[in-house]
Amino acid sequence: MNASVEMLGDRWSLLIIRDMMLRGFRTYKEFMECYEGIATNILADRLQKLVGFGIIESKPDPEDGRKLIYRLTRKGIDLAPVLTEMVLWAAAHEDTGNQALVQLMRQDKRKFMAEVRQRWAEGQSQA
Amino acid sequence: MNASVEMLGDRWSLLIIRDMMLRGFRTYKEFMECYEGIATNILADRLQKLVGFGIIESKPDPEDGRKLIYRLTRKGIDLAPVLTEMVLWAAAHEDTGNQALVQLMRQDKRKFMAEVRQRWAEGQSQA
């Protein structure tokens, strides 16, 4: 593979990207509260590395100086097809996760991904 | 995600699956010789776990009793879309890896994946 793909090859990075993409997570706290078992130092490390690889970026929250807002970059949102296929694969082969989401993806993959990109672009314009 | 997706979240598993899918790797030795830095115990561990998750399976080589032949299961070959999107993403955002392969994938994703499945099915019939 290559450097960036290796970045994805760990327990948390894909999860972080997925939840930014599909659940709108944006802050350290949201990840921390959501993932059981993630260590604080590891979350900090992964966020920094994802920034380093150009997959996400961070900026201070204009409304709360303590917070950092993380966002997917273009490179990050371009992982939408990978994540989508991964969710569909998991759904097909065992999971019973978010059936509504899976339905949306399966019915019209292109449309689903276009919507993901649309939401992302709207977020960008605010930024 | 789920259990199987977590299995993919490590440094070697996706690489193993990719090389079984796209490069026709089938034996411990092929992986061992190809991956610099993989430890023998880790390769053994990953192969066993991938079997455990139903992503690959193994059988003795009928022509050489020392060898085990590993093959992707249906669940494993169903990762083709994930791997394809990952290779395309990497190619788009930095790598210069296998340009010929990337061209094939980009030009007609469906056709490419159909061919991957076809090769796999042919291998199954021999088994």
Added chain:
DNA sequence: AATTATTACTTGCATAATGCAAGTGAAATG
């Protein structure tokens, strides 16, 4: 038939990655 080589591992040990609890500094809240 006996020796050597190959294959797919396992074992032991050192190093690196991770998890957990506690602590820090800056900004917000009461």
Added chain:
DNA sequence: CATTTCACTTGCATTATGCAAGTAATAATT
């Protein structure tokens, strides 16, 4: 101005990984 929140960092124990060496089973060579 004391307390809380937020995004971390630090120290230490546990787990995972890398490396070198060893093993059992089969195959090839002499």
